[in-house]
Amino acid sequence: MAIKLSAPAAGVLPAAFARGISMPSNTASAAPAAAAPTTIGQRDYAATPSQTVAFVGLGVMGIAMAGHLARAGHTVRVYNRTRAKAEAWAAEFGGRVAATPAEAARGAAIVFSCVGNDQDLESVVLGDSGIFAGMSPGALLVDHTTASAEIARRLGEIARQRGLDFLDAPVSGGQAGAVNGQLTVMVGGSAEAFAKAQPVAMAFSKAFTHIGAQGSGQLAKMVNQLCIAGLLQGLAEALAFGEKAGLDLPLVLDVIGKGAAQSWQMDNRGKTMVADQFNFGFAVDWMRKDLGLCLDEARRNGAKLPVAALVDQFYADVQAMGGGRWDTSSLIRRLK
Ligand SMILES: NC(=O)c1ccc[n+]([C@@H]2O[C@H](COP(=O)([O-])OP(=O)(O)OC[C@H]3O[C@@H](n4cnc5c(N)ncnc54)[C@H](OP(=O)(O)O)[C@@H]3O)[C@@H](O)[C@H]2O)c1
Numbered sequence: 001m002a003i004k005l006s007a008p009a010a011g012v013l014p015a016a017f018a019r020g021i022s023m024p025s026n027t028a029s030a031a032p033a034a035a036a037p038t039t040i041g042q043r044d045y046a047a048t049p050s051q052t053v054a055f056v057g058l059g060v061m062g063i064a065m066a067g068h069l070a071r072a073g074h075t076v077r078v079y080n081r082t083r084a085k086a087e088a089w090a091a092e093f094g095g096r097v098a099a100t101p102a103e104a105a106r107g108a109a110i111v112f113s114c115v116g117n118d119q120d121l122e123s124v125v126l127g128d129s130g131i132f133a134g135m136s137p138g139a140l141l142v143d144h145t146t147a148s149a150e151i152a153r154r155l156g157e158i159a160r161q162r163g164l165d166f167l168d169a170p171v172s173g174g175q176a177g178a179v180n181g182q183l184t185v186m187v188g189g190s191a192e193a194f195a196k197a198q199p200v201a202m203a204f205s206k207a208f209t210h211i212g213a214q215g216s217g218q219l220a221k222m223v224n225q226l227c228i229a230g231l232l233q234g235l236a237e238a239l240a241f242g243e244k245a246g247l248d249l250p251l252v253l254d255v256i257g258k259g260a261a262q263s264w265q266m267d268n269r270g271k272t273m274v275a276d277q278f279n280f281g282f283a284v285d286w287m288r289k290d291l292g293l294c295l296d297e298a299r300r301n302g303a304k305l306p307v308a309a310l311v312d313q314f315y316a317d318v319q320a321m322g323g324g325r326w327d328t329s330s331l332i333r334r335l336k
Contacts, residue, residue, distance in 0.1 A: 039092075040064045040067040040068060040071070040179050040180075040181070041064075041179045041180035041181060041182075042180075043068070043180065043181045043182070045068075045071065045072040045073070045202075045203055046199070046202060048072070048073075048199040048200060048202075048203075050073045050074055050075065051074050051075070051109050051110065051200060052074070052075045052077070052107055052108050052109060053069055053074050053075070053076055053077075053108050053109065053110045053111065053112065053200065054076070054077045054078070054079070054098070054104040054105050054108040054110075054111040054112065054131075055069065055076055055077075055078050055079075055104070055111075055112045055113075055114075056078075056079045056080075056101045056104055056105075056111065056112070056113040056114075056115070056124050056131060057079075057080065057113050057114040057115040057120075057124065057145070058078060058080040058085045058086055058089050059080075059114065059115070059116075060175050060178070061114050061144065061171065061175065061178045062080075062112075062113075062114035062115075062144070062178075063085065063089055063178075064175075064178040064179045064181075064204070065112065065114060065144065065178055065183070065204040066078055066089060066093070066095070066112070067089070067092070067093050068181040068203040068204040069112070069200070069203050069204065070093035070094060070095055071093070071203070072203035074200065074203070075095070076093065076095035076096075077095060077096045077097075077098050077103075077104045077105075077108060078090065078095050078096070078097055078098065078104060079097070079098045079099075079100065079101045079103070079104035079124075083097065086098075100129035100134075101113075101124045101125070101129060101130050101131045101134065102128070102129045102130060102131065102133040103129075103134060104131075104134065105131045105132075105133075105134030105135045105139070105141075106134040106135075106136070107136065108135070108139060109139055109140070109196075110139070110140045110141075110142060110196065110197060110200055111131050111135060111139065111140070111141045111142070112141075112142050112143075112144060112201075113125070113131065113141065113142070113143045113144065113145060114143075114144040114145055114171075115145050116145065117145070117146075117147060117289055118147045118148050118150075118151045120145070121143065121145050121147050121151060121155070122151070125141070125143075125155055126158070132158065132159065132162055132164060135162075135164050137162075137163040137164065138163065138164070138165075139164055139165070140164070140165040140166070140167065140193050140196055140197060141155070141159060141164065141165070141166050141167070142167045142169050142197045142201065143155070143166070143167070143168055143169060144169050144170060144171050144185070145170065146170045146171075146218070146221055146286075146289070146290055146293070147168070147170070147218060147293070148218060148293050148296065148297070149168070149188075149215035149216070149218040149219050149222075149297060150215070152166075152168035152188060152214050152215045152217065152218050153214050153215045155168075156168075156189065156214035156215075165189070165190065165192075165193040165196075166189060166193070166214060167187050167188065167189035167193050167194065167197055167214075167217070168187070168188040168189065168214060168215060168216075168217040168218050169185050169186065169187045169188070169197070169201070169208075169217050170185070170186055170217055170218055170220075170221035171183040171184065171185050171186075171205075171221075172184045172185075172186070172221065172224050173206070174281040174282050175281045175282075176281065177206075178204065181203060181204045181205070181206075182205070182206040183204055183205045183206065184205070184206060184207045184209075185201060185205050185207065185208045185209065185217075186209060186211050186216075186217045186218075186220035186221050186224070187208060187209060187210050187211060187217045188211055188212060188213060188214045188215050188216035188217035188218065188219075188220075189210075189213070189214050189217075190213075191210065194210040198210075218293070219297070221290075222290070222293060222294045222297060225287070225291065225293075225294060226294055226305065226308050228328070229287065229291060229307070229308050229311040229312075229328075230307045230308065230311060231263055231265055232265055232269075232311075232328055232329055232331055233307070233310075233311045233314060233331055235263070235265055235266060235269070235270065235273070235329070235332075236273065236329070236331040236332035236334075236335055237335065238261075239270065239273055239274060239332055240332055240335035240336065243274070243336075249270075249274045250271055250274060253266065253270040253271060253274070257270070265329065268280075269327075269329040272329065273329045273332045276333075278323065278326035278327050278329060278330040278333070279326070279327065280327040280329070281327055282327055282328050283324065283325045283326065283327060283328070284315050284318050284319060284323055284324050284325070284326055284327070284328060284330060285319070285324040285325060287315055287328045288312060288315050288316065288319065291308055291311070291312040291315070292312070294308055295308065295309060295312065311331070314331055314334055315328075315331070317334050318330050318331065318333060318334060321333060321334070
């Protein structure tokens with residue numbers, strides 16, 4: 001089926017999505033100030049047999065991802081800790097609201113989850129009312145939380161013991177990617193589980209790529225975050241330098257953006273950094289959580305991450321300036 005939605009142009013966030021992220025770094029996430037979505041972006045969906053699926057965690061990312069699953073023709077059961085958000089989602093997309101993660105998972109061929117961190121993930125997956133308790137033998141959990149590789153392997157092992165399957169599948173592309181169904185997804189787990197998930201998950205993905213065994217999706221996401229952290233600090237220093245030198249920075253960005261210094265961050269964040277605007281998605285609090293995961297993993301595997309360790313401390317400075325919810329390009333604020 002190829003379904004078109006009436007929604008804003010790609011890249012534009014509906015107002016209800018343009019809100020901050022409420023999770024303090026390295027702690028369990030607090031409930032964000034709920035705002036019901038009004039719509040998701042328009043896209044076409046490839047023809048795929050309709051399935052009964054569940055989605056647990058209707059935050060900034062999950063609410064739109066679950067919306068795309070429903071719009072692609074799947075029967076979607078949702079669970080969210082703050083029930084009002086699940087009810088608002090169901091009112092728009094027509095799915096059923098479950099009282100617990102287990103109830104959402106019951107009878108679903110694939111369960112998707114997207115919560116904050118390792119602790120949140122444990123609390124929705126394990127226990128009597130958790131996802132695993134509700135899943136039928138042979139069912140698959142695809143987790144989109146950015147979490148540790150360790151918990152991915154642990155949940156993978158528990159799933160195996162219960163006759164279930166598990167994929168770690170963290171995403172990149174931010175809120176705009178979720179709203180427009182254009183996420184890049186890095187997947188760890190068996191080839192068989194990947195083949196089952198991929199056609200369904202393409203409803204909210206532009207790329208859904210098998211990286212390797214359980215945990216390797218999370219490790220690939222760490223590589224992604226390490227690339228971004230160092231680059232953003234370089235960009236912040238360069239722009240702060242250019243400002244002190246009295247240059248016309250938008251003009252300089254136009255020129256150097258056509259040469260070897262070009263990057264996605266320069267193209268998309270350069271001018272907003274110069275304009276002192278930091279309300280563009282991925283928050284400093286989230287980045288500190290992700291760099292914490294990278295630094296923990298590096299302690300285990302012996303990798304040296306001197307720049308990431310330093311940039312993590314710079315982000316701590318930004319948090320201390322009250323910028324936990326500013327976007328990650330706000331590193332430049334420390335340099336002004
Ligand atoms: N936002 C981005 O741009 C972005 C980009 C890439 C990756 N990610 C990753 O995607 C994940 C989700 O991000 P988000 O922006 O969607 O976060 P968010 O808006 O804070 O949503 C978090 C979701 O998890 C639920 N949750 C948290 N702790 C829970 C618990 N203990 N029990 C049950 N439910 C719990 C929340 O429920 P309530 O509604 O009740 O609070 C909410 O549905 C994170 O791992 C983040 O790093 C985010």
